[in-house]
Amino acid sequence: MEAAVRATAEVPSIPRDEGGPVFRAPWEAHAFAMALTLHQRGVFTWPEWAAALAEEIKRAQVAGDPDTGDTYYRHWLATLEKLVAQKGVTSMDMLHRYRDAWDHAADRTPHGKPIELRPEDFG
Template sequence: MTKVEPLTPYQATDAIPSIPRAGNEPVFHAPWEAHAFAMALALNARGVFAWSEWAETLGDEIRKAQAAGDPDSGDTYYRHWLATLERIVAEKGIATREALAQHRAAWERAADRTPHGTPIELSTEDFHG
């Protein structure tokens, strides 16, 4: 693990200038975006990565998405954040890419069967779809 000083959300928004914000506050358009942001802060606090490593990996994920046709209109920013989170977690050996894909598929199955406005709950069956 990398020895780093954990950052507060305010420090993180300063360290990663591309974070969508209103004033000095990060802006999230959906709860999952805030959750992804919080997971990155938690992993940084545990020393999994330094913000310089995060920024470099995020930049790489954004460039890859742009090369694949992402219009870079700002509304996909946290998709890149999530891709960065998954990549770092896999590269650091915290979870395999296969496990991440399995959980993503289970989440999609659970979301498909959940009525709008109802909390999504994963079940064992979601992992055997």
């Protein structure tokens, strides 16, 4: 919890209420947690993160994002992907490979069942 409090202090754009960060869907909380973990492991500083996120949001606005707040964590996730690739944690190709595998696994998984990656999902 302390890390989340520090993050909201360092990145003022994080949607929050008096209790801390707020999320519209579970994946948003997961993306937030991944950024916290990577920051704690020294992959990036909060000022570096805030600058990269601001740049991503500006790019999206130029491309037509209405900036109503409901796409904030999409920008967060795009920033996360770009930073881990820039820092050499992984590559954009590997990120796309896993995204495509998850899409394939999700397509074959019945609603309500856990999604499991299989080797054939990477085909």
